[in-house]
Amino acid sequence: MSGSSPAARLQRLFEGHRLTPTQRRIAHCMVRRAADAPFLSSVELAELAGVSQPSVTRFAVALGFDGYPALRRHLREVAPAGTEPEEAGEAYNEYQQAVRAEIENLQHLCDVLADPAPVERAGRLLAGSRPLPVLGLRAASSQARGFGYFAAKVHPDVRVLDEGGSMLADRIDSARRAGATALMCFALPRHPRETVDALAYARDQGLTVVTVADSAFAPVAHHSDLLLPAAIGSGLSFDTVCAPMLLGRVLLEAMCDGLPDAQARLEEFDVRAAARGLFVE
Template sequence: MGERLDDDRAQEWLLSRAQRHRLSPTQRQIVQRMLGMFPDVAFLSTIEIAEQTGVSQPTVTRLATALGFAGFPEFRTAMREAVLASVPDQRVPASEKQDAIDQEQANVGTLKRVVSGAPMTAAVTALSGSDPLGVVGLRASAALADYFGYFARRVLPSVRVCTDGASLDDDLLQLRHQGASAALFFSMPRYPSGTVAAIRLARRLGMTTVVIADTALLPFADDVDALLVAPVGTGLVFDSHAAGVVLAITLLDAVAAVHPQRTQQRLEAHESLVDRWTHDT
Protein backbone atom coordinates (compact mmCIF):
# COMPACT_ATOMS: atom_id res chain seq x y z
CA MET A 1 0.00 0.00 0.00
CA GLY A 2 1.11 3.56 -0.62
CA GLU A 3 1.30 6.43 1.85
CA ARG A 4 -2.15 7.70 0.97
CA LEU A 5 -3.82 4.49 2.13
CA ASP A 6 -1.92 4.58 5.41
CA ASP A 7 -3.24 8.10 6.01
CA ASP A 8 -6.73 6.81 5.21
CA ARG A 9 -6.61 4.46 8.18
CA ALA A 10 -5.86 7.36 10.52
CA GLN A 11 -8.63 9.39 8.84
CA GLU A 12 -11.06 6.51 9.38
CA TRP A 13 -10.20 6.57 13.08
CA LEU A 14 -11.13 10.26 13.35
CA LEU A 15 -14.27 9.85 11.24
CA SER A 16 -15.41 6.89 13.33
CA ARG A 17 -14.84 8.90 16.50
CA ALA A 18 -16.82 11.84 15.14
CA GLN A 19 -19.74 9.64 14.10
CA ARG A 20 -20.09 8.34 17.66
CA HIS A 21 -20.58 11.82 19.13
CA ARG A 22 -23.12 14.56 18.60
CA LEU A 23 -21.27 17.41 16.92
CA SER A 24 -22.45 20.84 15.89
CA PRO A 25 -22.40 21.77 12.18
CA THR A 26 -19.26 23.86 12.80
CA GLN A 27 -17.56 20.98 14.56
CA ARG A 28 -18.43 18.62 11.70
CA GLN A 29 -16.87 21.09 9.27
CA ILE A 30 -13.66 21.21 11.33
CA VAL A 31 -13.43 17.42 11.34
CA GLN A 32 -14.05 17.36 7.60
CA ARG A 33 -11.16 19.75 7.02
CA MET A 34 -8.92 17.85 9.43
CA LEU A 35 -9.50 14.65 7.48
CA GLY A 36 -7.62 16.20 4.58
CA MET A 37 -4.72 17.29 6.79
CA PHE A 38 -3.41 13.88 7.88
CA PRO A 39 -0.79 12.99 8.97
CA ASP A 40 0.41 16.57 9.72
CA VAL A 41 -2.68 17.49 11.72
CA ALA A 42 -1.66 15.08 14.49
CA PHE A 43 1.41 17.19 15.20
CA LEU A 44 -0.12 20.67 15.04
CA SER A 45 -1.09 22.99 17.90
CA THR A 46 -4.59 24.28 18.49
CA ILE A 47 -3.54 27.62 17.02
CA GLU A 48 -2.20 26.00 13.85
CA ILE A 49 -5.30 23.84 13.38
CA ALA A 50 -7.53 26.87 14.00
CA GLU A 51 -5.68 28.87 11.35
CA GLN A 52 -5.79 26.09 8.78
CA THR A 53 -9.47 25.28 9.35
CA GLY A 54 -10.64 28.88 9.60
CA VAL A 55 -12.00 28.80 13.14
CA SER A 56 -10.96 30.13 16.55
CA GLN A 57 -8.61 28.36 18.93
CA PRO A 58 -11.35 27.82 21.57
CA THR A 59 -13.49 26.18 18.90
CA VAL A 60 -10.76 23.59 18.26
CA THR A 61 -10.47 22.97 22.00
CA ARG A 62 -14.24 22.50 22.31
CA LEU A 63 -14.13 19.99 19.44
CA ALA A 64 -11.70 17.84 21.42
CA THR A 65 -14.10 17.84 24.36
CA ALA A 66 -17.06 17.09 22.11
CA LEU A 67 -15.19 14.04 20.81
CA GLY A 68 -14.92 12.67 24.34
CA PHE A 69 -11.42 13.78 25.33
CA ALA A 70 -10.47 15.60 28.51
CA GLY A 71 -8.82 18.30 26.43
CA PHE A 72 -6.85 18.98 23.28
CA PRO A 73 -3.57 17.42 24.50
CA GLU A 74 -5.32 14.08 25.00
CA PHE A 75 -7.00 14.41 21.60
CA ARG A 76 -3.69 15.16 19.88
CA THR A 77 -2.00 12.21 21.60
CA ALA A 78 -4.75 9.90 20.36
CA MET A 79 -4.39 11.30 16.82
CA ARG A 80 -0.63 10.71 16.90
CA GLU A 81 -1.15 7.14 18.04
CA ALA A 82 -3.61 6.60 15.19
CA VAL A 83 -1.13 8.01 12.67
CA LEU A 84 1.84 6.03 14.01
CA ALA A 85 -0.20 2.84 14.14
CA SER A 86 -0.94 3.30 10.43
CA VAL A 87 2.74 3.37 9.42
CA PRO A 88 3.81 -0.05 8.07
CA ASP A 89 7.18 -1.57 8.83
CA GLN A 90 8.11 -1.47 5.16
CA ARG A 91 6.80 0.69 2.38
CA VAL A 92 6.34 -0.58 -1.13
CA PRO A 93 7.20 2.11 -3.70
CA ALA A 94 4.22 2.88 -5.90
CA SER A 95 3.34 5.44 -8.52
CA GLU A 96 0.64 8.01 -7.91
CA LYS A 97 -1.69 6.12 -10.24
CA GLN A 98 -1.16 2.92 -8.28
CA ASP A 99 -1.85 4.83 -5.08
CA ALA A 100 -5.09 6.12 -6.58
CA ILE A 101 -6.19 2.58 -7.45
CA ASP A 102 -5.32 1.41 -3.95
CA GLN A 103 -7.39 4.23 -2.52
CA GLU A 104 -10.36 3.28 -4.69
CA GLN A 105 -10.14 -0.31 -3.55
CA ALA A 106 -10.24 0.91 0.03
CA ASN A 107 -13.16 3.23 -0.76
CA VAL A 108 -15.19 0.42 -2.30
CA GLY A 109 -14.31 -1.77 0.68
CA THR A 110 -16.02 0.67 3.05
CA LEU A 111 -19.31 0.06 1.24
CA LYS A 112 -19.67 -3.33 2.94
CA ARG A 113 -20.63 -1.52 6.13
CA VAL A 114 -22.84 0.96 4.28
CA VAL A 115 -25.00 -1.60 2.46
CA SER A 116 -25.63 -3.58 5.66
CA GLY A 117 -26.55 -0.57 7.80
CA ALA A 118 -29.85 0.93 8.90
CA PRO A 119 -29.61 3.95 6.52
CA MET A 120 -29.46 1.54 3.56
CA THR A 121 -32.59 -0.24 4.75
CA ALA A 122 -34.37 3.09 5.19
CA ALA A 123 -33.25 4.23 1.74
CA VAL A 124 -34.50 1.08 0.02
CA THR A 125 -37.86 1.32 1.77
CA ALA A 126 -38.30 4.98 0.83
CA LEU A 127 -37.20 4.73 -2.78
CA SER A 128 -39.06 1.52 -3.57
CA GLY A 129 -42.27 3.09 -2.30
CA SER A 130 -42.05 6.25 -4.40
CA ASP A 131 -43.87 6.48 -7.72
CA PRO A 132 -42.59 8.42 -9.53
CA LEU A 133 -39.01 8.45 -8.24
CA GLY A 134 -36.95 11.61 -8.54
CA VAL A 135 -33.18 11.35 -8.98
CA VAL A 136 -31.18 14.56 -8.52
CA GLY A 137 -27.57 15.41 -9.27
CA LEU A 138 -25.98 18.73 -10.19
CA ARG A 139 -22.59 19.54 -11.68
CA ALA A 140 -20.13 16.68 -10.99
CA SER A 141 -22.93 14.59 -9.50
CA ALA A 142 -25.05 14.81 -12.65
CA ALA A 143 -23.24 11.83 -14.19
CA LEU A 144 -24.07 9.69 -11.16
CA ALA A 145 -27.73 10.69 -11.35
CA ASP A 146 -27.87 9.89 -15.07
CA TYR A 147 -26.16 6.53 -14.48
CA PHE A 148 -28.64 5.54 -11.78
CA GLY A 149 -31.59 6.81 -13.79
CA TYR A 150 -30.54 4.97 -16.97
CA PHE A 151 -30.80 1.59 -15.28
CA ALA A 152 -33.62 2.53 -12.88
CA ARG A 153 -35.91 3.04 -15.87
CA ARG A 154 -35.46 -0.64 -16.69
CA VAL A 155 -37.05 -1.81 -13.44
CA LEU A 156 -39.15 1.02 -11.99
CA PRO A 157 -42.48 2.32 -13.33
CA SER A 158 -41.53 6.00 -13.44
CA VAL A 159 -38.15 7.68 -12.97
CA ARG A 160 -37.33 11.34 -13.47
CA VAL A 161 -33.69 12.45 -13.51
CA CYS A 162 -33.12 16.10 -12.62
CA THR A 163 -29.74 17.60 -13.47
CA ASP A 164 -30.71 21.17 -14.37
CA GLY A 165 -30.39 23.48 -11.38
CA ALA A 166 -32.48 26.17 -13.06
CA SER A 167 -35.61 24.01 -13.15
CA LEU A 168 -34.99 21.90 -10.05
CA ASP A 169 -37.60 23.59 -7.84
CA ASP A 170 -40.26 23.10 -10.52
CA ASP A 171 -39.15 19.49 -11.04
CA LEU A 172 -39.49 18.64 -7.36
CA LEU A 173 -42.87 20.34 -7.07
CA GLN A 174 -44.14 18.45 -10.10
CA LEU A 175 -42.79 15.17 -8.75
CA ARG A 176 -44.63 15.74 -5.48
CA HIS A 177 -47.87 16.60 -7.26
CA GLN A 178 -47.53 13.38 -9.26
CA GLY A 179 -47.29 11.35 -6.05
CA ALA A 180 -43.56 11.08 -5.36
CA SER A 181 -42.88 10.32 -1.72
CA ALA A 182 -39.08 10.23 -1.89
CA ALA A 183 -36.15 11.49 -3.94
CA LEU A 184 -32.57 10.34 -4.34
CA PHE A 185 -29.86 13.00 -4.33
CA PHE A 186 -26.22 12.62 -5.33
CA SER A 187 -24.06 15.23 -3.63
CA MET A 188 -20.32 14.99 -4.18
CA PRO A 189 -17.71 17.71 -3.50
CA ARG A 190 -17.93 20.50 -3.96
CA TYR A 191 -21.51 20.52 -2.73
CA PRO A 192 -23.62 22.71 -5.05
CA SER A 193 -25.82 25.15 -3.16
CA GLY A 194 -28.63 24.17 -5.52
CA THR A 195 -28.46 20.57 -4.33
CA VAL A 196 -28.67 21.59 -0.66
CA ALA A 197 -31.60 23.89 -1.39
CA ALA A 198 -33.35 21.11 -3.31
CA ILE A 199 -32.91 18.64 -0.45
CA ARG A 200 -34.47 21.14 1.95
CA LEU A 201 -37.32 21.86 -0.46
CA ALA A 202 -38.05 18.17 -0.89
CA ARG A 203 -38.24 17.86 2.88
CA ARG A 204 -40.67 20.78 3.09
CA LEU A 205 -42.81 19.16 0.40
CA GLY A 206 -43.08 16.03 2.54
CA MET A 207 -40.67 13.84 0.57
CA THR A 208 -38.13 11.51 2.17
CA THR A 209 -34.61 12.62 1.26
CA VAL A 210 -32.06 9.91 0.45
CA VAL A 211 -28.56 11.24 -0.20
CA ILE A 212 -25.43 9.56 -1.52
CA ALA A 213 -22.44 11.70 -0.53
CA ASP A 214 -18.73 11.35 0.17
CA THR A 215 -18.81 11.75 3.95
CA ALA A 216 -21.09 11.38 6.95
CA LEU A 217 -19.99 14.83 8.13
CA LEU A 218 -22.06 16.82 5.66
CA PRO A 219 -22.73 20.42 6.74
CA PHE A 220 -26.37 19.79 5.79
CA ALA A 221 -26.67 16.30 7.30
CA ASP A 222 -29.59 17.39 9.46
CA ASP A 223 -31.70 17.82 6.30
CA VAL A 224 -31.12 14.22 5.18
CA ASP A 225 -33.38 11.33 6.13
CA ALA A 226 -31.10 8.52 4.90
CA LEU A 227 -27.41 9.23 4.23
CA LEU A 228 -25.31 6.70 2.32
CA VAL A 229 -21.57 7.37 2.23
CA ALA A 230 -19.41 6.61 -0.81
CA PRO A 231 -15.88 8.02 -0.32
CA VAL A 232 -14.36 9.95 -3.19
CA GLY A 233 -10.97 9.08 -4.66
CA THR A 234 -8.65 12.09 -4.48
CA GLY A 235 -5.41 10.65 -5.84
CA LEU A 236 -5.72 11.99 -9.39
CA VAL A 237 -6.23 15.40 -11.01
CA PHE A 238 -10.02 14.98 -10.75
CA ASP A 239 -12.00 13.22 -8.04
CA SER A 240 -13.02 9.65 -8.78
CA HIS A 241 -16.55 8.50 -7.97
CA ALA A 242 -15.95 4.77 -8.37
CA ALA A 243 -17.38 3.96 -4.94
CA GLY A 244 -20.39 6.14 -5.72
CA VAL A 245 -21.11 4.14 -8.87
CA VAL A 246 -20.87 0.83 -7.00
CA LEU A 247 -23.11 2.09 -4.21
CA ALA A 248 -25.66 3.49 -6.67
CA ILE A 249 -26.07 0.25 -8.59
CA THR A 250 -26.14 -1.77 -5.34
CA LEU A 251 -28.90 0.48 -4.04
CA LEU A 252 -30.86 0.05 -7.27
CA ASP A 253 -30.48 -3.72 -7.06
CA ALA A 254 -31.93 -3.67 -3.54
CA VAL A 255 -34.81 -1.43 -4.63
CA ALA A 256 -35.59 -3.71 -7.58
CA ALA A 257 -35.62 -6.74 -5.28
CA VAL A 258 -38.51 -5.31 -3.27
CA HIS A 259 -40.89 -6.12 -6.17
CA PRO A 260 -39.23 -9.12 -7.86
CA GLN A 261 -42.14 -10.04 -10.14
CA ARG A 262 -42.51 -6.50 -11.46
CA THR A 263 -38.75 -6.26 -11.93
CA GLN A 264 -38.65 -9.52 -13.89
CA GLN A 265 -41.52 -8.48 -16.14
CA ARG A 266 -39.96 -5.12 -16.91
CA LEU A 267 -36.54 -6.65 -17.61
CA GLU A 268 -38.10 -9.17 -20.00
CA ALA A 269 -39.95 -6.38 -21.79
CA HIS A 270 -36.69 -4.49 -22.14
CA GLU A 271 -34.85 -7.56 -23.45
CA SER A 272 -37.47 -7.97 -26.16
CA LEU A 273 -36.33 -4.64 -27.61
CA VAL A 274 -32.59 -5.20 -27.40
CA ASP A 275 -32.28 -6.41 -31.00
CA ARG A 276 -33.56 -3.02 -32.16
CA TRP A 277 -30.52 -1.12 -30.86
CA THR A 278 -27.62 -3.53 -30.45
CA HIS A 279 -25.16 -4.15 -33.26
CA ASP A 280 -23.77 -7.66 -33.69
CA THR A 281 -20.08 -7.84 -34.59
Protein backbone atom coordinates in the same frame (compact mmCIF):
# COMPACT_ATOMS: atom_id res chain seq x y z
CA MET B 1 -13.12 -1.23 17.06
CA SER B 2 -9.92 -2.99 15.99
CA GLY B 3 -11.68 -5.23 13.49
CA SER B 4 -12.68 -2.48 11.03
CA SER B 5 -10.92 0.00 8.77
CA PRO B 6 -9.42 3.26 10.14
CA ALA B 7 -12.05 5.28 8.29
CA ALA B 8 -14.89 3.22 9.76
CA ARG B 9 -13.52 3.66 13.28
CA LEU B 10 -13.34 7.42 12.81
CA GLN B 11 -16.89 7.58 11.45
CA ARG B 12 -18.17 5.80 14.57
CA LEU B 13 -16.15 8.13 16.81
CA PHE B 14 -17.81 11.19 15.26
CA GLU B 15 -21.37 9.81 15.13
CA GLY B 16 -23.81 11.27 17.63
CA HIS B 17 -21.93 14.57 18.11
CA ARG B 18 -23.38 17.90 17.05
CA LEU B 19 -20.52 19.42 15.09
CA THR B 20 -20.23 22.89 13.61
CA PRO B 21 -19.55 23.25 9.87
CA THR B 22 -15.85 23.85 10.64
CA GLN B 23 -15.75 20.78 12.87
CA ARG B 24 -17.46 18.69 10.19
CA ARG B 25 -14.76 19.84 7.81
CA ILE B 26 -12.07 18.59 10.20
CA ALA B 27 -13.92 15.30 10.68
CA HIS B 28 -14.24 14.85 6.93
CA CYS B 29 -10.53 15.52 6.49
CA MET B 30 -9.63 12.96 9.14
CA VAL B 31 -11.82 10.31 7.51
CA ARG B 32 -10.17 10.97 4.16
CA ARG B 33 -6.73 10.68 5.78
CA ALA B 34 -7.76 7.95 8.20
CA ALA B 35 -4.47 6.00 8.11
CA ASP B 36 -2.45 9.14 8.88
CA ALA B 37 -4.85 10.71 11.42
CA PRO B 38 -3.31 9.20 14.60
CA PHE B 39 0.07 10.68 13.68
CA LEU B 40 -0.87 14.19 12.56
CA SER B 41 -0.10 17.17 14.77
CA SER B 42 -2.83 19.71 15.36
CA VAL B 43 -1.00 22.15 13.07
CA GLU B 44 -0.74 19.55 10.29
CA LEU B 45 -4.41 18.63 10.60
CA ALA B 46 -5.41 22.29 10.58
CA GLU B 47 -3.44 22.85 7.37
CA LEU B 48 -4.94 19.80 5.68
CA ALA B 49 -8.49 20.79 6.66
CA GLY B 50 -7.98 24.48 5.89
CA VAL B 51 -8.92 25.64 9.39
CA SER B 52 -7.13 27.25 12.31
CA GLN B 53 -5.18 25.30 14.92
CA PRO B 54 -7.54 26.43 17.74
CA SER B 55 -10.42 25.01 15.69
CA VAL B 56 -8.75 21.59 15.85
CA THR B 57 -8.49 21.91 19.64
CA ARG B 58 -12.15 22.87 19.95
CA PHE B 59 -13.04 19.95 17.71
CA ALA B 60 -11.29 17.50 20.05
CA VAL B 61 -13.08 18.99 23.05
CA ALA B 62 -16.42 18.71 21.23
CA LEU B 63 -15.75 14.97 20.94
CA GLY B 64 -15.27 14.73 24.72
CA PHE B 65 -11.46 14.83 24.95
CA ASP B 66 -9.37 17.19 27.07
CA GLY B 67 -7.64 18.43 23.93
CA TYR B 68 -6.16 17.33 20.65
CA PRO B 69 -3.26 15.34 22.21
CA ALA B 70 -5.82 13.22 24.08
CA LEU B 71 -7.75 12.61 20.85
CA ARG B 72 -4.60 11.62 18.99
CA ARG B 73 -3.54 9.34 21.84
CA HIS B 74 -6.94 7.64 21.70
CA LEU B 75 -6.62 7.11 17.95
CA ARG B 76 -3.21 5.52 18.40
CA GLU B 77 -4.49 3.24 21.16
CA VAL B 78 -7.33 1.85 19.03
CA ALA B 79 -5.24 1.54 15.85
CA PRO B 80 -4.30 -2.05 14.90
CA ALA B 81 -0.87 -3.21 16.05
CA GLY B 82 1.89 -2.26 13.66
CA THR B 83 0.04 0.70 12.17
CA GLU B 84 2.40 3.46 11.12
CA PRO B 85 2.09 6.67 9.15
CA GLU B 86 1.82 6.00 5.45
CA GLU B 87 4.95 6.56 3.42
CA ALA B 88 3.27 5.73 0.13
CA GLY B 89 4.90 8.69 -1.55
CA GLU B 90 8.25 6.91 -1.41
CA ALA B 91 6.99 3.74 -3.09
CA TYR B 92 4.09 4.84 -5.32
CA ASN B 93 3.66 7.63 -7.84
CA GLU B 94 0.73 10.02 -7.60
CA TYR B 95 -1.45 7.97 -9.93
CA GLN B 96 -0.89 4.81 -7.92
CA GLN B 97 -1.60 6.68 -4.70
CA ALA B 98 -4.94 7.80 -6.14
CA VAL B 99 -5.82 4.19 -6.94
CA ARG B 100 -4.76 3.01 -3.48
CA ALA B 101 -6.88 5.72 -1.89
CA GLU B 102 -9.91 4.52 -3.86
CA ILE B 103 -9.23 0.94 -2.78
CA GLU B 104 -9.31 2.14 0.83
CA ASN B 105 -12.55 4.02 0.17
CA LEU B 106 -14.10 0.86 -1.23
CA GLN B 107 -12.89 -1.14 1.77
CA HIS B 108 -14.52 1.42 4.06
CA LEU B 109 -17.76 1.09 2.08
CA CYS B 110 -17.53 -2.68 2.45
CA ASP B 111 -17.23 -2.26 6.22
CA VAL B 112 -20.23 0.06 6.33
CA LEU B 113 -22.35 -2.40 4.33
CA ALA B 114 -21.78 -5.06 6.98
CA ASP B 115 -25.02 -3.61 8.36
CA PRO B 116 -27.36 -3.76 5.32
CA ALA B 117 -30.36 -2.28 7.14
CA PRO B 118 -29.93 1.38 5.99
CA VAL B 119 -29.52 0.36 2.35
CA GLU B 120 -32.46 -2.03 2.56
CA ARG B 121 -34.62 0.71 4.07
CA ALA B 122 -33.53 3.11 1.32
CA GLY B 123 -34.36 0.52 -1.33
CA ARG B 124 -37.90 0.17 0.02
CA LEU B 125 -38.40 3.93 0.11
CA LEU B 126 -37.20 4.38 -3.47
CA ALA B 127 -39.14 1.39 -4.80
CA GLY B 128 -42.34 2.72 -3.26
CA SER B 129 -42.14 6.23 -4.73
CA ARG B 130 -44.19 6.84 -7.91
CA PRO B 131 -42.64 8.79 -9.55
CA LEU B 132 -39.05 8.66 -8.28
CA PRO B 133 -37.12 11.95 -8.63
CA VAL B 134 -33.32 11.55 -8.70
CA LEU B 135 -31.34 14.71 -7.95
CA GLY B 136 -27.69 15.41 -8.71
CA LEU B 137 -26.17 18.76 -9.66
CA ARG B 138 -22.75 19.71 -11.06
CA ALA B 139 -20.19 17.08 -10.02
CA ALA B 140 -22.98 14.74 -8.93
CA SER B 141 -24.99 15.02 -12.15
CA SER B 142 -23.29 12.00 -13.75
CA GLN B 143 -24.11 9.89 -10.69
CA ALA B 144 -27.78 10.93 -10.89
CA ARG B 145 -27.97 10.23 -14.62
CA GLY B 146 -26.30 6.82 -14.24
CA PHE B 147 -28.62 5.84 -11.41
CA GLY B 148 -31.63 7.12 -13.31
CA TYR B 149 -30.65 5.21 -16.48
CA PHE B 150 -30.59 1.85 -14.71
CA ALA B 151 -33.48 2.62 -12.34
CA ALA B 152 -35.74 3.31 -15.33
CA LYS B 153 -35.27 -0.30 -16.46
CA VAL B 154 -37.13 -1.57 -13.39
CA HIS B 155 -39.06 1.44 -12.03
CA PRO B 156 -42.10 2.73 -13.95
CA ASP B 157 -41.41 6.46 -13.55
CA VAL B 158 -37.94 7.87 -12.87
CA ARG B 159 -37.31 11.61 -13.21
CA VAL B 160 -33.68 12.76 -13.24
CA LEU B 161 -33.15 16.29 -11.91
CA ASP B 162 -29.62 17.19 -13.03
CA GLU B 163 -30.01 20.89 -13.82
CA GLY B 164 -30.43 23.72 -11.33
CA GLY B 165 -32.14 27.04 -11.83
CA SER B 166 -35.62 28.32 -11.12
CA MET B 167 -37.25 25.27 -12.71
CA LEU B 168 -35.80 22.87 -10.16
CA ALA B 169 -38.43 23.60 -7.50
CA ASP B 170 -41.13 23.34 -10.18
CA ARG B 171 -39.93 19.85 -11.13
CA ILE B 172 -39.94 18.79 -7.48
CA ASP B 173 -43.48 20.15 -7.18
CA SER B 174 -44.49 18.24 -10.30
CA ALA B 175 -43.12 14.97 -8.95
CA ARG B 176 -44.82 15.52 -5.60
CA ARG B 177 -48.19 16.26 -7.21
CA ALA B 178 -47.83 13.12 -9.34
CA GLY B 179 -47.50 11.03 -6.18
CA ALA B 180 -43.79 10.94 -5.32
CA THR B 181 -43.07 10.07 -1.70
CA ALA B 182 -39.25 9.96 -1.79
CA LEU B 183 -36.38 11.72 -3.51
CA MET B 184 -32.97 10.17 -4.29
CA CYS B 185 -30.04 12.58 -4.13
CA PHE B 186 -26.36 12.31 -4.98
CA ALA B 187 -24.30 15.06 -3.33
CA LEU B 188 -20.58 15.48 -4.00
CA PRO B 189 -18.05 18.28 -3.39
CA ARG B 190 -18.05 21.06 -3.99
CA HIS B 191 -21.61 21.04 -2.72
CA PRO B 192 -23.82 23.45 -4.70
CA ARG B 193 -26.02 25.67 -2.60
CA GLU B 194 -28.85 24.76 -4.96
CA THR B 195 -28.62 21.13 -3.87
CA VAL B 196 -28.96 22.05 -0.20
CA ASP B 197 -31.86 24.39 -0.97
CA ALA B 198 -33.56 21.76 -3.17
CA LEU B 199 -33.39 19.12 -0.44
CA ALA B 200 -34.79 21.53 2.14
CA TYR B 201 -37.62 22.36 -0.25
CA ALA B 202 -38.29 18.69 -1.05
CA ARG B 203 -38.63 17.86 2.65
CA ASP B 204 -40.93 20.85 3.16
CA GLN B 205 -43.13 19.36 0.44
CA GLY B 206 -43.31 16.07 2.33
CA LEU B 207 -40.75 14.00 0.40
CA THR B 208 -38.46 11.59 2.24
CA VAL B 209 -34.89 12.35 1.16
CA VAL B 210 -32.36 9.55 0.63
CA THR B 211 -28.87 10.90 0.00
CA VAL B 212 -25.56 9.41 -1.08
CA ALA B 213 -22.89 11.90 0.00
CA ASP B 214 -19.12 11.93 0.37
CA SER B 215 -19.36 12.14 4.16
CA ALA B 216 -21.83 11.90 7.01
CA PHE B 217 -20.78 15.49 7.78
CA ALA B 218 -21.58 16.90 4.33
CA PRO B 219 -23.70 20.09 4.19
CA VAL B 220 -26.68 18.05 2.93
CA ALA B 221 -26.76 15.92 6.09
CA HIS B 222 -29.24 18.18 7.91
CA HIS B 223 -31.65 18.01 4.97
CA SER B 224 -31.58 14.22 4.49
CA ASP B 225 -33.82 11.68 6.19
CA LEU B 226 -31.42 8.85 5.36
CA LEU B 227 -27.81 9.66 4.47
CA LEU B 228 -25.49 6.96 3.16
CA PRO B 229 -21.83 8.05 3.13
CA ALA B 230 -19.29 6.94 0.53
CA ALA B 231 -15.87 8.59 0.61
CA ILE B 232 -14.28 10.19 -2.43
CA GLY B 233 -10.64 10.41 -3.48
CA SER B 234 -9.01 13.83 -3.61
CA GLY B 235 -5.43 12.97 -4.63
CA LEU B 236 -5.86 14.11 -8.24
CA SER B 237 -6.87 17.47 -9.69
CA PHE B 238 -10.47 16.22 -9.90
CA ASP B 239 -12.11 14.03 -7.25
CA THR B 240 -12.54 10.31 -7.87
CA VAL B 241 -15.90 8.83 -6.93
CA CYS B 242 -15.72 5.04 -7.23
CA ALA B 243 -17.35 4.43 -3.83
CA PRO B 244 -20.40 6.69 -4.41
CA MET B 245 -20.94 5.06 -7.81
CA LEU B 246 -20.78 1.57 -6.32
CA LEU B 247 -23.10 2.56 -3.48
CA GLY B 248 -25.56 3.78 -6.11
CA ARG B 249 -25.48 0.34 -7.75
CA VAL B 250 -26.01 -1.30 -4.36
CA LEU B 251 -29.05 0.93 -3.84
CA LEU B 252 -30.37 -0.13 -7.24
CA GLU B 253 -30.07 -3.76 -6.15
CA ALA B 254 -31.94 -3.02 -2.92
CA MET B 255 -34.59 -1.13 -4.89
CA CYS B 256 -35.05 -4.13 -7.22
CA ASP B 257 -35.71 -6.26 -4.16
CA GLY B 258 -38.62 -3.93 -3.37
CA LEU B 259 -40.08 -4.11 -6.90
CA PRO B 260 -41.80 -7.48 -7.44
CA ASP B 261 -41.87 -7.04 -11.22
CA ALA B 262 -38.24 -5.90 -11.57
CA GLN B 263 -37.00 -9.14 -13.09
CA ALA B 264 -39.91 -9.28 -15.53
CA ARG B 265 -39.17 -5.72 -16.65
CA LEU B 266 -35.49 -6.55 -17.22
CA GLU B 267 -36.40 -9.62 -19.27
CA GLU B 268 -38.91 -7.61 -21.28
CA PHE B 269 -36.25 -5.00 -22.02
CA ASP B 270 -33.82 -7.70 -23.19
CA VAL B 271 -36.43 -9.06 -25.59
CA ARG B 272 -37.14 -5.60 -27.03
CA ALA B 273 -33.44 -4.78 -27.27
CA ALA B 274 -32.75 -7.98 -29.19
CA ALA B 275 -35.68 -7.31 -31.55
CA ARG B 276 -34.38 -3.80 -32.25
CA GLY B 277 -30.75 -4.84 -32.54
CA LEU B 278 -29.72 -2.28 -29.93
CA PHE B 279 -26.44 -3.87 -28.95
CA VAL B 280 -23.52 -5.31 -30.87
CA GLU B 281 -22.78 -8.71 -29.35
